[in-house]
Amino acid sequence: MTTIASTAYSRDLGDELRRLRETSTSFTGRAMAAHLGWDPSKVSNIEHGKVRATEVDLVQWVATCGKNLEYLEEFRDRYQHAFDAYCVQLPDNLRTLAMTEAMAHTITSYEVMVLPGLLQTPEYARALLREGGIEAPEDVDAFVEARVGRQSVLQRVYRPECLFYVHELALQTLVGDTRVMKEQYLRLLFRTHTLRIVPSKVRSSVPQSKLTLYEFDKARPVVFSETDMAQVFAQDDLAVKRARRMFERLDAVALDPEQSRSKLAEYVSGLREDFHGRPTDLAQEQLQHGQRLR
Structure with missing residues (x-):
């Protein structure tokens, strides 16, 4: 031993x-x-x-x-x-990722083209998996259930401290339909204290792929990255140092929480007419959405 x-x-x-x-x-x-x-x-x-x-x-x-x-x-x-120091897994192996999220005291992530899994609504996650066409149709519901289950770490009394950087491209990418996107935007509006948006005009000076840094009380930090083909967990000192530099850059160019909330409100406003052509009240929508999340 x-x-x-x-x-x-x-x-x-x-x-x-x-x-x-x-x-x-x-x-x-x-x-x-x-x-x-x-x-x-x-x-x-x-x-x-x-x-x-x-x-x-x-x-x-x-x-x-x-x-x-x-x-x-x-x-x-x-x-x-x-x-x-480096571990590569298939994307459908979720045990290591779920356990890493559950043990972390700090989670800092960056997404480019899609919204963070920990913040996705079930409808958004389902549409994303179906449209991606990689997972077998009969497996989609199981993957959605697993993704929603991972979100329970955010509801714990001693939940991790989270900061989600999201490139505006992810907000502009239509997943499912406008109803799905409206519900997803509203979900994000209730997480703006942990969400910072990177403006769409900022591109070449920020990371081009998704990245997450997990930090723990009694273990070394872990850097996580993912493609459609593989998940990579890195615990090498150089990888951690590089990830910290990337997040320093994102901190410098991202909108602050209040600006991010305003930016999200713009996207919600673009979908404010309901599907019968009648205008809706954004404040009422937020209230109703908050009640559904309880």
């Missing part, structure tokens, strides 16, 4: 071992340690992704949980990369 700095992936896989213990045995962590002849701290550290378990440790753990050699080999193949 080797002590090493934990990573987003090591914490995810450690938690997977914990769940395996809880679902496949009747052992508590302390009882598991006694059964294996280990110190209780060893079980705790492995389950929290704080230490790298040896191959012998994994064999003993998996065997105790009643799993076969095939399961061991599959888990070992993933575990050998658990503590790498």
Whole structure:
């Protein structure tokens, strides 16, 4: 067992071992340690992704949980990369991302063409996934449910401190129809204390791809980026330093929270006529929307 700095992936896989213990045995962590002849701290550290378990440790753990050699080999193949400074995953693997969001005390993100997943309405998320055409149609509802479920971190008493930078291009990109966009704009109006818009005229001097920096109380920061093909988690010092410089640049060019609210109100005003041609009252819409979010 080797002590090493934990990573987003090591914490995810450690938690997977914990769940395996809880679902496949009747052992508590302390009882598991006694059964294996280990110190209780060893079980705790492995389950929290704080230490790298040896191959012998994994064999003993998996065997105790009643799993076969095939399961061991599959888990070992993933575990050998658990503590790498860079981790690449398929976009549909949401466990590591969800766990990273749940553990972070600070989340700073930047989106270019779409709105942040943590702020998306279900209708916006569904339209985005359907129009993207990458996910199988029968899987879209499950992905929407998972995305909405991740948003629960923002409702916790001890929720992370969040700051979302959004390029205005994301507001200009029609997802679904105008009804979907109006609902989404209204959702954002209630998050303007954590939202800063980068004006559309600012392009070449800001990052060209989405980026998120997660910071924790007792772990090193994690930089996250994503494309349609892969998710990348980086814990390298250089990657973190580069991400901080990018967010410093965004801080310099983005609208402040009040200006961002005014900019959002402009987009809502563009959709203020209801679908029967009658003008609507923006204040009343915001009130009704706030009631739906409770």
